[in-house]
Amino acid sequence: MEDEEEKLFAREVANSRRVNENLGYGIGIFQAGSNLFLNGVVMGTLYAGGSLLATNQLKAGDLMSFLVAAQTIQRSLAQLSVLFGYYVRGISAGARVFEFVKLEATIPVKGGRIIPYHTMMGTIEFDRVSFAYPTRPHQTVLKNFSLRIPAGRVVALVGASGGGKSTVAQLVERFYDVDGGAIRIDGSDIRSLDPAWLRGRVVGFINQEPVLFATSIMENIRYGRPDASDNEVREAAKMANAHEFVEAFPRGYNTTVGERGVTVSGGQKQRIAIARALLKNPKILILDEATSALDAESEAIVQAALEQCIQGRTVLIIAHRLSTIQNADVIAVMSHGRLAEIGTHEGLKKLGGIYADLIRQQQRDDKTGKNVKVEKTDKVNTPASWAL
Numbered sequence: 001m002e003d004e005e006e007k008l009f010a011r012e013v014a015n016s017r018r019v020n021e022n023l024g025y026g027i028g029i030f031q032a033g034s035n036l037f038l039n040g041v042v043m044g045t046l047y048a049g050g051s052l053l054a055t056n057q058l059k060a061g062d063l064m065s066f067l068v069a070a071q072t073i074q075r076s077l078a079q080l081s082v083l084f085g086y087y088v089r090g091i092s093a094g095a096r097v098f099e100f101v102k103l104e105a106t107i108p109v110k111g112g113r114i115i116p117y118h119t120m121m122g123t124i125e126f127d128r129v130s131f132a133y134p135t136r137p138h139q140t141v142l143k144n145f146s147l148r149i150p151a152g153r154v155v156a157l158v159g160a161s162g163g164g165k166s167t168v169a170q171l172v173e174r175f176y177d178v179d180g181g182a183i184r185i186d187g188s189d190i191r192s193l194d195p196a197w198l199r200g201r202v203v204g205f206i207n208q209e210p211v212l213f214a215t216s217i218m219e220n221i222r223y224g225r226p227d228a229s230d231n232e233v234r235e236a237a238k239m240a241n242a243h244e245f246v247e248a249f250p251r252g253y254n255t256t257v258g259e260r261g262v263t264v265s266g267g268q269k270q271r272i273a274i275a276r277a278l279l280k281n282p283k284i285l286i287l288d289e290a291t292s293a294l295d296a297e298s299e300a301i302v303q304a305a306l307e308q309c310i311q312g313r314t315v316l317i318i319a320h321r322l323s324t325i326q327n328a329d330v331i332a333v334m335s336h337g338r339l340a341e342i343g344t345h346e347g348l349k350k351l352g353g354i355y356a357d358l359i360r361q362q363q364r365d366d367k368t369g370k371n372v373k374v375e376k377t378d379k380v381n382t383p384a385s386w387a388l
């Protein structure tokens with residue numbers, strides 16, 4: 001491993017040396033050329049001036065004036081070659097910065113309709129959605145994907161890795177626009193809704209690697225809703241099972257996290273992230289494998305916090321493993337960007353299709369030591385009402 005990394009490093013160093021050498025040659029040739037030319041001008045002045053002096057057509061004083069003027073021009077022009085070197089270095093250093101400065105958002109950051117909070121239900125519909133990432137336009141990730149998630153229900157998306165589960169979550173937050181079909185919230189196409197409001201007030205997102213900023217826990221939670229009061233932050237932390245451990249820190253909610261502050265465990269980080277998501281009281285909650293990075297004990301605490309906070313919300317659980325879907329009303333199985341199966345845990349197991357295969361595969365993994373559990377859901381729903 002070290003040898004491989006050493007080789008990669010050596011290759012990059014060699015590349016950088018080659019590029020710098022090329023730059024050096026370029027500057028060298030430019031400087032040599034310009035010096036040759038400018039010294040030629042001086043030599044030419046001396047030659048022509050000397051000839052004119054010999055035939056008395058020019059006075060010695062005039063020749064000296066010419067020479068001084070020619071040398072002044074020569075020195076000024078010589079500075080150009082140095083400037084040229086700075087210019088080349090500056091352009092290459094600034095290229096990335098200019099790339100970002102010139103970038104234009106394809107999706108507006110704000111502007112659009114807002115559904116009044118009291119009429120908001122939280123129904124999500126994927127209506128024959130097709131999508132390919134802009135960086136890979138030829139790889140269609142979602143093909144005619146249709147799913148209806150009634151308000152207040154919990155749906156788990158499962159399927160093989162790379163099947164498009166996380167993509168579905170990103171599309172609900174409108175990080176990308178769909179290429180075909182539509183995603184609707186309470187019947188409104190999300191393209192007509194205000195993205196800032198959608199992300200800030202409607203959709204809460206918790207993933208397996210939440211980001212904490214190097215500031216106090218209070219401020220970290222308040223990122224969920226910047227105008228929240230200290231009391232509201234505390235209430236959200238209580239719901240997320242975070243209040244107790246935060247209070248146990250000597251500086252409580254004023255404890256700074258991050259490099260210069262305390263180090264929080266994976267489970268604590270998750271609970272701060274849950275509190276942050278809960279603070280905005282979102283109608284729609286997306287859990288992208290929120291507990292997969294935790295050990296069994298932390299997972300149980302975080303899972304308990306999640307169970308509390310999914311009440312009364314439309315929840316989309318992206319389950320890369322099957323352990324997180326125990327509370328799902330319905331399980332939607334994705335395969336190659338399409339909805340392949342839909343139903344309850346028992347129903348899908350009986351069906352003997354992709355889901356049953358996934359369970360068998362994960363049980364085999366479990367036996368071979370991988371931490372995977374398959375939980376049963378005891379709620380029964382009519383699968384037909386979920387597909388569009």
Ligand SMILES: Nc1ncnc2c1ncn2[C@@H]1O[C@H](COP(=O)(O)OP(=O)(O)OP(=O)(O)O)[C@@H](O)[C@H]1O
Pocket residue numbers: 133135136141159160161162163164165166167168320
């Ligand atoms: N930002 C991106 N740009 C380009 N392609 C991407 C991007 N994110 C994901 N993909 C591709 O889209 C496909 C679906 O990925 P996605 O992450 O949605 O799958 P998944 O079902 O969530 O997988 P996993 O369970 O492994 O997380 C994959 O082929 C992946 O390589």
